[in-house]
Amino acid sequence: MAADFFLLRWKSEGLRCPDHEIKLLESGDNPRGVTLIQMPNGTGKTTTLSLLRATLSGDAVEWTNTHLQSFRKRQSSATSGRFLVEGVFDGKRLTIILELDFEEGKASYSTTVGSGKKTGFLPPRGLHRFLNRDFVRLFVFDGEEAARLLDHKYTNAHDAIDNLFQLKFFDGIEQHIRDYWAEQTSQATALAGKGLTQRRNRVDQLQLQLKTCEAAYALAQAERDRAQDQLNKKTRKFDQQLKKRRNYHEALQLAETALADAKTVVQQQAQKLLTRIRDPFALSAKTAADLLALRANLDRVKLPESTSREFFDELAGEEECVCGRPLTQECKTHILSHASRYLGTEDVVFLNTMKSDIATMMGTDPAAHANELQGATRQLLEHMRDEDLAWTNRDSVRSKAVDDDPALKKIVAEIAELQASADKSAAEVEKYENTDESEENICGIAVLKKRLSEAERKVAEITHTLDLKEKRDVLVAIVQAAQKAARTAISEQTVNEANERIQTLMPMNRVRISAINKCLVLEDQEGGSMGETLSVAYAFLATFFNSADNRFPFVVDSPAGAIDLEIRARIAELVPRLTSQFIAFTISSERQGFCDHFLAKRSGTQYFTLFRKGDTTLERKARATKGSAETEDGLLVPGAKFFREFQLESE
C-alpha cells in the first residue's frame, strides 16, 4: 500500500512558541509546493519543529515531566497547551492533537480520521508504521543535523527503508513463525538431536525385545499345549490299560472315590473355618472378654446418648467455660440448644449397633467362641490327615498295579516326563504373561508393548519437535534472506534514482551516493565540499520520501544554515523540485542565497513571518499588512514583501 501524505495546517496554542496557525493550502485541499516560514531566533523555531515531530510520532507520552515543562509558555498561567496538525492521507483528512497538561505533567493525544474522533494516537493503518520517532525525524528534518545522515550513529536508513517499503512486515512474520514454534513445542520435554537418538535406540531395542519374546511365547504355548495334549493321551492310555486289570481297576476306583470324598470334606471344613475366623471374638478369648467389657462400660457411662448431653447440661450450669471465659446467659442458652450436635446421629447409630452386635453374637461366655474355633481347627486337621491317607491309599493301589505291569510302568514314566515338560512350558508361558510393571520384568508381552508404545510416543514427540524446528529455521532463514535481498534491491533502486536526479538537476555536483548501508554512503566522500555533500543528502531524502509509490512532506528547519552562500542557491533550486511539499523554517540570515532564490522567482511559494510581540514598530507594520493574524504573544504575517523586509535588531 503506497502512502500519500501531506500537511494542510498546524496550530499552536498555550505553548512556548507564539500561538499561531500555519495554513499550507494553495486552493481546495491542494498543498502549496513550497512554504517558507521566517521565525527570528527566540521565536520558538526549534519548539515548533519538536512539537510537529511529537504530534506526528506520538512519542510525547514518553516525555519526562521536565522535558514536557520545557514547552510551557513563559510567564503564562495557562495550565495546558495544544498542538494540532491536520493533513491528508490517501485522500482522507487526518487530524492529530497533542495536549500537554502542565499541572499533571502528562501528554495525551486525540486523532480524527474523517469525522470520527478518538482518544489516543491512532493514525490510520497504512500510515501508522511511518508515524514513529525515527521515521518522522527524517521528513521533519533539522537542517543543522544534516551531516548526521552520513553518520550511522544517528541514522538508521535500513529502518527507514523497511518502514517506507513495508519490509518491516518481514520482521513481524519472522516473529510469528518463532511464536508458532514456541507454542507448538511448549509441551515437548527434549529438543536435542541426542535425545532423539537415545529415544530411537530405545524403541529399536524394545521392538527387538518384543519380537523375540513374542516368538518365544508362541513356542512356549505350543510346547505347553503339545505336552498337555500328550499328557492327556498318556493318562487316558494309562486308564485304559489299568481297566484291563480288573482287580486293580476296582480297587483304584474305590481309592479314588475315597480320595474325592476326603477332598470334599477338607474343602467344606476349611470353608467353615474361614467363615469363623472372621469373627474377632472367636480368634481369642481375651478379645471376646474385652469386647464384652467395652459394651458393659458403654452402658455404665450411658453412651452414646446421655453422657454428651449431660456434659453440656452441666457445662451450661457453670459460671465459666472450660477455656476459662465467663459464660453469659446468652452463651448458656446457645450451648444447650446446640449440645446435641456434638454427638451426631451416625455416631449414635454406630455405637448402638456395635453394642447390639456384641450382645446378640457373643452371648455372655467370652471363651465359648474361641473354644469352638479351636475345635473346628482340630477337625480340619483330622480331615486333612484323612485326605492324606486317601492319597496314600490311591497311590498304593496304582503302584501295585504298575509294579505288576511293565507296560503301565512305562506309561507312568512317560506321564512323569510329560508332566515335567508340561510344567516347564507352562512356567515359560507364565513368564511371558507376567504383567508386573517393574523393570525386572523383561519378558512380559503386555508390559513390553506398553513400554514400546510409550517410547514411540516420545520419539514421535521429539520427531515432531525437530521437524517443526527445522521448518522454523528454514522459514526464518527465508524471511531474513528475502528481507535483506528486497532491502538491497530497493536501496540500489533508490540510490540510482537519486543519483539520476542529481545528475539531471545538478550536473556540476561531483558527489554521488554510493550505497545505503545503515547511513548514507557517498562516493568519494572526502572529495566533495560540505555544500555538495549536503545537497546530495537532501536530494536523497527528498527522493526517498517522494518515490513512485510514496509521497511525504519534507519539513526542514534551517535548510541553509550550515551551507556556504554559493551553495545555498543550489539547494534552494534543488530541494523544492524533488518533493511535492517543501516547508522550511528560516531566519533572516538565510534569506541571502537561499530565500532570495525563491523570492526572485515570485511564484509557487508561500511566505510567512512569525515573530513575538515586543517591537512596536514591527507590530504596527505587521498589523498594517493584509492577512496578518495576531495572537496573545505573536504576529503571523503572510506575504513576500514583509518576509523580505523583515529584520530584527537582534539578528
Add this chain to the structure above:
Amino acid sequence: MQNHIETAIKSAVKERGQPADLAKKLTAWMQALSVGNDNIDDIQRAMQRVSIIFETTTTDTKGR
C-alpha cells in the same frame, strides 16, 4: 518495489530447496499486509497463516 519483495521471496525459497507454493503463500501474506487486508498484530490470523506455511515447508527430519 513490490516486485523486489516478490523476487526476493521467490529467490530465498528456491535457494533453500522449498516448494514454489511456499513463495506464493509468503508473497500472498506480504501483499495482504501491504494492502491492509491483514494486520500483522492480528495474532489469530497470523497463526493461521503460519500454520499453513509450516505445512507447506518440507524437511527430512522424519525420514532420517
